[in-house]
Amino acid sequence: MAKMMAVQVGRPKGEFELVERDIPEPKPGQVRVKVEACGICHSDIFAKDGLMPGLEYPRIPGHEIAGTVDKLGPGVAGWKVGQRVGVGWEGGHCFTCEPCRRGDFITCQHGQVTGLSFDGGYAQYTVVPQDALAAIPDELKSTLAGPMLCAGVTTFNALRHSGARPGDLVAIQGIGGLGHLAIQFASKMGFHTVAISGGADKKQLATDLGAHGYIDAQQADPAKALAEMGGARVILATAPSSKLMSAVIDGLGVDGTLLIVGAGTEPLQVTPLQLIVARRSVTGWPSGTAKDSEDTMRFAALTGVRPMVEAFPLEQAAKAYERMITNKARFRVVLTMP
Ligand SMILES: NC(=O)c1ccc[n+]([C@@H]2O[C@H](COP(=O)([O-])OP(=O)(O)OC[C@H]3O[C@@H](n4cnc5c(N)ncnc54)[C@H](OP(=O)(O)O)[C@@H]3O)[C@@H](O)[C@H]2O)c1
Numbered sequence: 001m002a003k004m005m006a007v008q009v010g011r012p013k014g015e016f017e018l019v020e021r022d023i024p025e026p027k028p029g030q031v032r033v034k035v036e037a038c039g040i041c042h043s044d045i046f047a048k049d050g051l052m053p054g055l056e057y058p059r060i061p062g063h064e065i066a067g068t069v070d071k072l073g074p075g076v077a078g079w080k081v082g083q084r085v086g087v088g089w090e091g092g093h094c095f096t097c098e099p100c101r102r103g104d105f106i107t108c109q110h111g112q113v114t115g116l117s118f119d120g121g122y123a124q125y126t127v128v129p130q131d132a133l134a135a136i137p138d139e140l141k142s143t144l145a146g147p148m149l150c151a152g153v154t155t156f157n158a159l160r161h162s163g164a165r166p167g168d169l170v171a172i173q174g175i176g177g178l179g180h181l182a183i184q185f186a187s188k189m190g191f192h193t194v195a196i197s198g199g200a201d202k203k204q205l206a207t208d209l210g211a212h213g214y215i216d217a218q219q220a221d222p223a224k225a226l227a228e229m230g231g232a233r234v235i236l237a238t239a240p241s242s243k244l245m246s247a248v249i250d251g252l253g254v255d256g257t258l259l260i261v262g263a264g265t266e267p268l269q270v271t272p273l274q275l276i277v278a279r280r281s282v283t284g285w286p287s288g289t290a291k292d293s294e295d296t297m298r299f300a301a302l303t304g305v306r307p308m309v310e311a312f313p314l315e316q317a318a319k320a321y322e323r324m325i326t327n328k329a330r331f332r333v334v335l336t337m338p
């Protein structure tokens, strides 16, 4: 059987291991993708550290996949071998159950999660459910398309459903993989975009990404600064810190929403009064479907939104992940395949 290179995690909190594996065969309804690039998302920590119940190991992480269709499983229609495709978190949905019909794909019993419930993109090939495929526009090369499949779709989708209108004050908290794309999307969507980070060094970067304003949380209280600007309609919280999220709630204006995408595990702190006084709300947003990813990439192709990436060969996955997890990456680390 033909072999491929892959990087797997052998057990929860185990090291990344470079291994040779059989090239997987697509079953009915599945497609084999030849991976060209795979972004390293902070959420890969769930596979790396075993942070979800019921995970099986060894597991190949990676859910920001860009590549080409390599082989169609029985019964797959609508995709051609050689076609450029991306794969994000979600696939395997039935689109007929009650949650699916409500648009709640996360709780579909057939839903599977790339890089968690099946092997993902830290490999030369991966096999995915056909509904996980998103067509990649010509304008986006694979290293720039990969991050759109999670960091991109999550922030684009959250912002476009946030209720904010052009000209509204929208703050982006945390400038990492998600945050640096969120700033660009918010700015291109016509929001008055303010970035919140720590330190002076990210100010110029935020401005270059299209932010109209920058709050250095080491110098000023972000909640106070936003309140002085009239209060934010939306604060998109991308930093995985419940403490930081809780601390900005008073920066929301009337009907303002703290829109959470950063996956903090600690409880949030908010008093009922903080919410009541200005009809504020706190809500979360999960990534999106393949159709949402296509919308994201079309919008990016149209408006020039692009991730800033650092490319590493697959063999250096451990080093690349380390750059992400220690907040050194500017801003998305992407693995490229041999
Ligand atoms: N909702 C979803 O569907 C979804 C999808 C993808 C990812 N996520 C989650 O979103 C979060 C961000 O992912 P990402 O890939 O953008 O991560 P990332 O590239 O590592 O960036 C996270 C950023 O958050 C800020 N930060 C502040 N406090 C931090 C802390 N204690 N630890 C780490 N970062 C901290 C840093 O920016 P500053 O230096 O500017 O503060 C950092 O660059 C993660 O929790 C991830 O699991 C959720």
Ligand SMILES: [Zn+2]
Binding pocket: 041, 042, 043, 044, 063, 150, 151
């Ligand atoms: Zn992700």
